[in-house]
Amino acid sequence: MKHLLSTQDLSKDEAVTVLDTAAQMAATQSREIKKLPTLRGRTVVNLFFEDSTRTRISFETAAKRLSADVINFSAKGSSVSKGESLKDTALTLHAMGADAVVVRHWASGAPHQLAYSGWLGGGDDHVAVLNAGDGTHQHPTQALLDAFTMRRHLVGRVGGAPDDGVGSDLAGVKVAIVGDVLHSRVARSNVHLLRTLGADVELVAPPTLLPVGVETWPCTTSYDLDETLARRQPDAVMMLRVQRERMSGGAGAFFPSPLEYTRRYGLDARRLAMLPSHSIVMHPGPMNRGLEISAEAADSPGSVIVEQVANGVAVRMAALYLLLAGTSAEGSVQ
Amino acid sequence: MTPTATTGAWVLRSVRPLGGEPADVVLADGVVRQVAAPGTASVPDGAAVVEGEGHVLLPGLVDLHTHLREPGREDAETVLSGTRAAAAGGFTAVHAMANTSPVADTAGVVEQVWRLGQEAGWVDVHPVGAVTVGLDGERLAELGAMADSKARVRVFSDDGRCVHDPILMRRALEYVKAFDGVVAQHAQEPRLTEGAQMNEGVVSAEIGLAGWPAVAEEAIIARDVLLAEHVGSRLHVCHLSTAGSVEIVRWAKARGIDVTAEVTPHHLVLTDELARGYDPVFKVNPPLRTAKDVEAVREGLADGTIDIVATDHAPHTREDKDCEWGAAAFGMTGLETALSVVQQTMVDTGRMTWADVARVMSTNPARIGRIDGAHGRPVEEGEPANLVLVDPTASRTVDGAAQVTASSNTPFQGTQLPGRVVATFLRGRATVLDGVPVDPTSEVVA
Numbered sequence: 001m002k003h004l005l006s007t008q009d010l011s012k013d014e015a016v017t018v019l020d021t022a023a024q025m026a027a028t029q030s031r032e033i034k035k036l037p038t039l040r041g042r043t044v045v046n047l048f049f050e051d052s053t054r055t056r057i058s059f060e061t062a063a064k065r066l067s068a069d070v071i072n073f074s075a076k077g078s079s080v081s082k083g084e085s086l087k088d089t090a091l092t093l094h095a096m097g098a099d100a101v102v103v104r105h106w107a108s109g110a111p112h113q114l115a116y117s118g119w120l121g122g123g124d125d126h127v128a129v130l131n132a133g134d135g136t137h138q139h140p141t142q143a144l145l146d147a148f149t150m151r152r153h154l155v156g157r158v159g160g161a162p163d164d165g166v167g168s169d170l171a172g173v174k175v176a177i178v179g180d181v182l183h184s185r186v187a188r189s190n191v192h193l194l195r196t197l198g199a200d201v202e203l204v205a206p207p208t209l210l211p212v213g214v215e216t217w218p219c220t221t222s223y224d225l226d227e228t229l230a231r232r233q234p235d236a237v238m239m240l241r242v243q244r245e246r247m248s249g250g251a252g253a254f255f256p257s258p259l260e261y262t263r264r265y266g267l268d269a270r271r272l273a274m275l276p277s278h279s280i281v282m283h284p285g286p287m288n289r290g291l292e293i294s295a296e297a298a299d300s301p302g303s304v305i306v307e308q309v310a311n312g313v314a315v316r317m318a319a320l321y322l323l324l325a326g327t328s329a330e331g332s333v334q
Numbered sequence: 335m336t337p338t339a340t341t342g343a344w345v346l347r348s349v350r351p352l353g354g355e356p357a358d359v360v361l362a363d364g365v366v367r368q369v370a371a372p373g374t375a376s377v378p379d380g381a382a383v384v385e386g387e388g389h390v391l392l393p394g395l396v397d398l399h400t401h402l403r404e405p406g407r408e409d410a411e412t413v414l415s416g417t418r419a420a421a422a423g424g425f426t427a428v429h430a431m432a433n434t435s436p437v438a439d440t441a442g443v444v445e446q447v448w449r450l451g452q453e454a455g456w457v458d459v460h461p462v463g464a465v466t467v468g469l470d471g472e473r474l475a476e477l478g479a480m481a482d483s484k485a486r487v488r489v490f491s492d493d494g495r496c497v498h499d500p501i502l503m504r505r506a507l508e509y510v511k512a513f514d515g516v517v518a519q520h521a522q523e524p525r526l527t528e529g530a531q532m533n534e535g536v537v538s539a540e541i542g543l544a545g546w547p548a549v550a551e552e553a554i555i556a557r558d559v560l561l562a563e564h565v566g567s568r569l570h571v572c573h574l575s576t577a578g579s580v581e582i583v584r585w586a587k588a589r590g591i592d593v594t595a596e597v598t599p600h601h602l603v604l605t606d607e608l609a610r611g612y613d614p615v616f617k618v619n620p621p622l623r624t625a626k627d628v629e630a631v632r633e634g635l636a637d638g639t640i641d642i643v644a645t646d647h648a649p650h651t652r653e654d655k656d657c658e659w660g661a662a663a664f665g666m667t668g669l670e671t672a673l674s675v676v677q678q679t680m681v682d683t684g685r686m687t688w689a690d691v692a693r694v695m696s697t698n699p700a701r702i703g704r705i706d707g708a709h710g711r712p713v714e715e716g717e718p719a720n721l722v723l724v725d726p727t728a729s730r731t732v733d734g735a736a737q738v739t740a741s742s743n744t745p746f747q748g749t750q751l752p753g754r755v756v757a758t759f760l761r762g763r764a765t766v767l768d769g770v771p772v773d774p775t776s777e778v779v780a
């Protein structure tokens with residue numbers, strides 16, 4: 001891997017390799033000394049054009065556990081006030097000798113531009129770009145940690161494979177992704193990665209929150225959460241965060257009220273009871289408890305939401321490792 | 335003999351007027367003096383000769399939709415640089431859009447632009463007047479004052495913004511009838527396109543850029559043709575870009591509504607697939623659409639539903655394009671590639687003749703802009719010598735940095751395009767010779 005920009009760029013073998021490497025990383029994280037020497041002397045820059053403390057800390061932890069030097073660079077700027085330009089920032093980072101740039105940006109495509117504009121150099125001295133979420137486009141490590149979590153719990157045997165499902169894909173796993181698909185980079189990343197890994201995905205949303213063009217995506221869609229839960233009996237239900245701004249804006253609001261959204265698309269105790277007992281409940285966080293997910297669902301035995309956070313560190317360690325140290329996990333990880 | 339570019343007579347040998355039979359064409363005193371079989375023309379003493387075997391002679395091109403950026407954004411383009419680029423592209427007249435700073439919404443500003451055009455001397459500059467004060471869509475600008483000014487404005491447009499208020503649009507359509515004006519509408523329903531970044535469809539869904547639905551264009555065009563019918567006015571639809579828009583205009587024309595429509599060169603060839611690389615050079619308003627839309631606008635242009643090709647030449651500084659897609663400016667340059675794109679998409683494909691090219695790039699736009707006394711004329715004796723000579727067999731690789739325009743945001747960077755402008759004549763004076771702009775004050779050895 002040269003960059004990690006989109007889950008669409010990952011073949012099945014590459015995706016499984018990331019997950020397997022993450023499993024090795026996760027194993028090291030139960031040791032007393034969690035730090036590995038693997039990326040000593042390498043510099044990872046966390047370049048955040050959009051606030052996300054959770055994601056930044058996850059990447060920072062991952063890089064530090066691999067002994068990389070970490071620079072946090074938060075560049076304020078929006079489409080309204082451009083602030084420091086992407087180009088100048090990239091030139092600066094290249095001059096500083098960054099080995100990898102983890103970029104979170106409000107603009108879809110900004111990581112792609114960083115990777116291919118030449119602003120970060122090219123050829124042998126290229127800087128690896130890792131997309132930590134761009135606009136409404138992609139958030140590949142989120143999808144990888146979701147897949148990692150699903151594999152751990154759902155592959156091999158119900159309740160979790162003894163070896164975390166290492167070497168396996170997600171063939172036959174049924175996943176429902178529920179909520180604001182239109183604005184969700186998590187949904188876009190997951191649809192492609194889960195399909196690549198052989199899972200069956202159904203998107204569930206009010207029609208206003210499904211993009212025009214979704215019919216070409218490798219998944220099915222539904223407007224009816226109850227029907228999806230009853231008919232498909234999903235192994236995993238992933239609830240997407242609903243931004244408060246989606247219900248404001250008067251005539252342009254995407255649904256009539258929070259209450260109506262919760263009634264039609266919220267995961268509550270009643271809907272939880274419709275799921276098979278082995279099913280897991282997921283959420284990329286941060287949750288709006290009482291809106292898209294009730295406390296009963298969020299804190300239920302099947303909820304893996306907290307574990308997703310921990311797995312995020314292992315998956316990001318794997319991604320950084322594969323981008324910076326090579327294509328296999330031999331040697332230093334063992 | 336060394337005639338000056340300003341005063342000399344010319345003989346264009348063995349050129350093909352409108353792509354037809356070869357002829358020698360003599361230019362003198364600013365007019366076409368003679369069109370005669372090769373070798374039979376009476377050549378004035380000292381006339382300069384252009385060997386034009388195989389070259390096509392067309393009336394000078396007329397652009398109904400040019401952004402010259404002056405006043406206000408002289409860092410992107412000036413009247414001087416933009417009109418020089420226009421001459422290089424084979425144009426002899428351009429209509430300068432009103433979205434400058436200050437906006438061209440008063441007689442003072444349109445006269446300023448008109449005067450700058452006169453001083454530059456590369457092409458005739460016809461300012462477009464804003465429909466509403468400050469392009470704000472709230473009240474009519476003084477359209478009559480602009481019409482009566484030295485600039486003699488006949489085309490009014492809030493281009494860049496849509497006159498979306500239906501009652502305001504009705505009033506504008508009615509009002510300009512008093513001076514035979516036309517409202518050129520930028521059809522974009524604003525509420526349906528808030529934050530929109532690219533065509534809404536399969537590609538936008540996948541790459542996560544906010545979608546710009548075709549219906550936002552089509553709904554305005556449908557409304558406007560009905561308004562034009564109701565009040566008996568003339569309507570021009572700027573840069574239509576969707577198959578649905580072509581259908582609506584076709585329907586309106588069949589119904590006898592006085593509507594004309596334009597398409598840009600880029601919408602004749604480029605599609606939204608180009609957004610996948612997130613290069614903002616492909617960010618444009620209206621957005622690049624799908625292959626199906628490209629086919630529909632080609633068909634509409636060939637069958638006359640679409641009357642003209644207009645460049646929507648929109649120069650931007652490097653800073654406004656060297657950034658995130660979401661932060662980048664809309665628009666692409668087009669003056670120097672328009673004719674080649676039309677050749678590639680319409681002539682070389684057998685869908686149009688060179689006479690058709692003259693119609694959609696010169697005669698029709700001149701008529702819509704009411705400058706058809708001077709431009710878009712037949713290549714005949716006594717007509718003004720506003721002409722362009724094209725070598726259709728040439729081919730060139732586009733390089734934005736090497737273009738005449740002050741900006742380099744061409745979407746055709748590095749691509750090979752057919753055809754080359756060999757010479758352009760404005761009232762008998764060569765503004766371009768051998769493909770190179772000729773400074774109006776310089777002496778030329780021909």
Ligand SMILES: [Zn+2]
Pocket residue numbers: 493494495520572573619620
């Ligand atoms: Zn426009």
